[in-house]
Amino acid sequence: MQKQSEEKKLRPKQKQRRPGKESKMTPVPNTEPVKQENKLDGKVALITGGDSGIGKATALLFAANGADIAIAYLSETDDAKATQEEIREMGRECLLIKGDLSKEVNCKKAVDKTIDTFSKLDILVNNAALHWETESLEEISTEQLERTFANNVFSYFWVTKYALAHLKEGSAIVNTSSVTAYRGSGKLIDYAATKGAIISFTRSLAQSLAPRKIRVNAVAPGPIWTPLIVSTFDEKRVAEFGSDTPMGRAGEPNEVATCFLFLASDDSTYMTGQCLHPNGGEIVNA
Template structure:
């Protein structure tokens, strides 16, 4: 009982944001995005990565981790200009180029334009990270409108089809695709039925696409984070939930973005050369058997 009471204590100030996907610049405390270490021998030297949702949260941490490992980066984001500018500044500080591109990835034409911008700037795409997502909690299933379902699937799932289709002509043997799914794909979520459904679809998409592209020498894998402290949290949940977010996992806390980013580095690098169609689970100890 004492342990349960301790877990329920706030671990960060209650806070809320009134826009999605939220701003990292106003979060308290700020998520940790900086690379936890920098390798002597860069794992991603001279590679080019396109990362959706790269302005903040997990996407920003991945962008910085990739840059620390030698990659140039393109950050695709919705409309969080300040966060995107800061992320680009941090990538450049690590000695690598960074292109920022605002786009609603739920729109096929916008996805094509995002890919074309990267190719025009860097000439190719070696790593595609489909990371951006949105979620809209509803306590009652009947409150989930058809419009909400369609919007969530357009952003979280349809965008992956659009981006992969646009990027493939510019990807060579040895390129990689990494998709962000979620722990909710495996255990479900009563208040995030549509979101969890999209994340489950991403698992199937990852496994099937891996089989489809294996003969081309392009690997496809995914990462299924648990509770991670990102702008999506204060922009989604009420303050009282935010204050204890992540305290119910075995490790008793939410993870930081830079604790998840190494999974993406591993999957993007030759260290994972014998892996395709797989999912990594940085989730604080929750066993999902996935």
């Protein structure tokens, strides 16, 4: 406790007449512009579910900003290889790690392979997710419930647990939640529950890691046009997807990736335990 209180005494006592002069402050506030290019230069990011959709857009944007990328993915090898090729065309390296992250052993393997290849890890993006539409709670089998939580929540715990041995001061963790964590979803009950758990995980982990100066934040996308949508809903739902938002359309993955870049970079050094909401204008109780 004494150490924490000493760390909070950052500035000497001082007083000025209103409105005050910046030049007379001790220390003078830092108002230099934040770096606008290559925000992740020299860093290594592990992104789960990075083969397509939001994960792919984030991987490409991170690479465009100077990062080398490790992508952990479930089964879509063609998508993963296409993403890898795009990243390599940017002059960055990309490691593909295939495996079911609902199994703890594969979470450890994803981190180990990242370290074996790049010798370090600076950014972790927990993004992998699955969902199944059901009409009622009674239709959700125990098998489906366990699989949804194992993939969407347990993997976040496990990957983060093994990554923490390698993350250091200044590292960032960004978790993917969902608008359903805040407003619910009558036909995605188990999925929405996992996304709510991710918000609590983010807030709690942020408090736990603040003394180590590792930031933890989340992104809660609204309806975003990804392969998970067309593989989950019927043709009518797919055709209308996102049309009920205030902006009247679904978002694109690259419109969400910028949130991940912001939270992973030094743009957000004074943010931890927070959540960004790229959702087409829906107001949620954040």
